[in-house]
Amino acid sequence: MTTVILPQFEGTEINIALYENVKNSKEIRAKIADLPYALIDAKAIISGEQLLSAIHRALIEVNYNKMRTKSLHSECLLCLSPTSNIGDAFKKFGILDNSTSIIAVHIGAKKEEINYDFIQGTCIEFTDENLGRLADKDYISKIYKLEKTFRPETNSDLSRAVVDAILLRGL
Amino acid sequence: MSQEIIDTVTQYCTKNIPVTLISQGAEAAIFTTPVHPYLQNTNEDEVYIIKYRPSKKYRHPTINKALTKHRTLSESRILAKLFQIKGIKVPKLIACDPYNGYIWLEFLGEDLPNGFGFSNLKNYLWMNATDSYHDNVKNTLVKVGEQIGLLHWNDYCHGDLTSSNIVLVKTESGGTWEPHLIDFGLSSISNLVEDKGVDLYVLERAIISTHSSFSDKYNEWILEGYSNIYKKHGKAGNQRLTEVLARFADVRMRGRKRSMIG
Ligand SMILES: Nc1ncnc2c1ncn2[C@@H]1O[C@H](COP(=O)(O)O)[C@@H](O)[C@H]1O
Numbered sequence: 001m002t003t004v005i006l007p008q009f010e011g012t013e014i015n016i017a018l019y020e021n022v023k024n025s026k027e028i029r030a031k032i033a034d035l036p037y038a039l040i041d042a043k044a045i046i047s048g049e050q051l052l053s054a055i056h057r058a059l060i061e062v063n064y065n066k067m068r069t070k071s072l073h074s075e076c077l078l079c080l081s082p083t084s085n086i087g088d089a090f091k092k093f094g095i096l097d098n099s100t101s102i103i104a105v106h107i108g109a110k111k112e113e114i115n116y117d118f119i120q121g122t123c124i125e126f127t128d129e130n131l132g133r134l135a136d137k138d139y140i141s142k143i144y145k146l147e148k149t150f151r152p153e154t155n156s157d158l159s160r161a162v163v164d165a166i167l168l169r170g171l
Numbered sequence: 172m173s174q175e176i177i178d179t180v181t182q183y184c185t186k187n188i189p190v191t192l193i194s195q196g197a198e199a200a201i202f203t204t205p206v207h208p209y210l211q212n213t214n215e216d217e218v219y220i221i222k223y224r225p226s227k228k229y230r231h232p233t234i235n236k237a238l239t240k241h242r243t244l245s246e247s248r249i250l251a252k253l254f255q256i257k258g259i260k261v262p263k264l265i266a267c268d269p270y271n272g273y274i275w276l277e278f279l280g281e282d283l284p285n286g287f288g289f290s291n292l293k294n295y296l297w298m299n300a301t302d303s304y305h306d307n308v309k310n311t312l313v314k315v316g317e318q319i320g321l322l323h324w325n326d327y328c329h330g331d332l333t334s335s336n337i338v339l340v341k342t343e344s345g346g347t348w349e350p351h352l353i354d355f356g357l358s359s360i361s362n363l364v365e366d367k368g369v370d371l372y373v374l375e376r377a378i379i380s381t382h383s384s385f386s387d388k389y390n391e392w393i394l395e396g397y398s399n400i401y402k403k404h405g406k407a408g409n410q411r412l413t414e415v416l417a418r419f420a421d422v423r424m425r426g427r428k429r430s431m432i433g
Contacts, residue, residue, distance in 0.1 A: 007187035007206050052209040053266065060268050150255040160263055164251035167267045171244050 002126040003111050004052065009059045015106045015114050016051070018042060018130060022121035026097040035118070038073040040080070042101035043136040044093050044143065047128050047159040051103065054079040054166050058107075072107045082144045084170040092143045101134045128155070176200050176225050183271065190221060198242070198356055199224045208266045208275055217278075219265060222246075224272035236270075242356060243269040249327065249355045250276075259321050260340075260351040279351050280338040290341075292350065293334035296382045296389065303385040307347065309392050311339065315350045316396020319370065322352065323415065324400050324408075328366040330357030334377045368418035371397070372426060 004014040020042075032039065045051055058072060058079040069075050069086050081089035095102055102121065106114050116123070124130050132155045140158065141150075144165045152158035173195060180190055180202060190202040202221040207213045224243055226235040247267045253259045263277035280290040287298040292315060299308050315337055322329060329336070331354060339348035359366070374393065379386040394416075401412035 004209075004211065006209050008185055008208060010185070010187055049210060056209040056266060060266075064268065065270050147255040149257070151257075161251075161255055164254060164264055167264055168244070168248060168251055171269055
């Protein structure tokens with residue numbers, strides 16, 4: 001589990017865990033409404049920068065503007081999305097019955113209070129290398145509606161274009 | 172005025188993000204900070220730009236808010252669009268809070284040797300004034316022209332194309348400079364030859380007024396790079412180039428008349 005504290009919001013602890021070879025996505029989905037986490041399909045995430053820019057935006061929105069969804073966790077999924085429809089955001093970034101890699105995010109509690117044991121899979125380090133390996137780049141380009149002529153040469157170029165879309169959603 | 176702005180930004184960023192004011196224009200104040208807003212483990216000597224648009228006392232608060240949001244967003248949108256165009260080099264957007272008037276950007280450039288200051292085009296040309304016909308200078312100015320050409324070919328206009336708004340970034344091998352365009356606060360999407368002609372004229376004036384002894388050569392090299400981009404597009408490119416250059420000449424002529432009268 002990686003603990004992140006954004007310098008602008010030091011009272012809010014963010015805990016992120018990355019799992020691969022997940023076996024029980026269907027089970028998790030059945031009780032997802034009761035789970036106080038943002039559960040994200042890792043195939044939609046190319047970099048830590050992508051996820052953290054969305055979490056940063058969620059905290060900016062909630063602190064300076066307004067909360068548009070029911071919790072910080074759903075706000076986080078909304079902020080990942082290039083559109084402002086929360087249902088759409090869950091469909092594109094949330095997990096499906098057959099998801100095999102999952103990013104679990106918890107915002108606002110201490111590391112010791114968080115337990116991700118309900119995920120049956122291999123917990124691996126939350127690094128750009130692992131994320132890049134699990135990402136589906138065509139899927140990402142498609143859901144973010146990047147320019148057809150835009151051909152990112154590196155993961156970091158793709159990440160940059162995706163971050164731009166995250167920062168500008170709905171504005 | 173300035174202290175008030177510094178206080179506002181300091182409070183917004185919190186004590187964890189120390190800010191240093193590096194420039195204050197009519198429209199925005201520019202700060203640097205060594206702290207990334209959301210990435211850890213970044214390079215120790217990395218800095219980031221925070222561009223803040225303060226609200227103006229003489230404007231109505233509601234209009235203020237709307238204008239700040241509009242301008243902050245417009246600049247961010249243009250930066251995002253330009254990044255997806257192959258070959259165009261602009262600073263990376265890191266974060267954006269249009270409600271409060273903040274944009275976080277990648278810091279570009281470095282300090283030039285021998286006290287010549289920050290590596291914008293203006294200072295770079297000063298630095299090379301004694302050796303101004305060097306191949307490196309030509310190479311840099313042709314690339315400057317190519318950046319502007321790419322911008323215009325894709326129907327964007329800069330709106331404030333001075334030699335301080337062109338920042339040179341050292342290539343990885345260290346031998347040459349890669350020009351990047353900054354400050355898109357007055358930029359727009361435009362297919363009008365007039366806007367393009369004005370961009371070219373503004374830069375030409377900037378070069379003439381600060382580097383007059385070599386300005387003919389400098390401007391010629393910039394136009395060479397500019398034309399390279401258009402000429403890659405065959406007949407249509409050549410035609411559009413002719414139109415822009417004709418309008419550029421026209422804008423220059425009007426400028427001259429104005430200065431003769433004024
Ligand atoms: N991304 C950047 N990298 C480095 N310096 C910058 C950047 N953006 C702005 N500046 C500096 O701040 C000044 C004013 O910025 P602006 O208001 O955007 O024209 C510029 O002339 C630069 O010296």
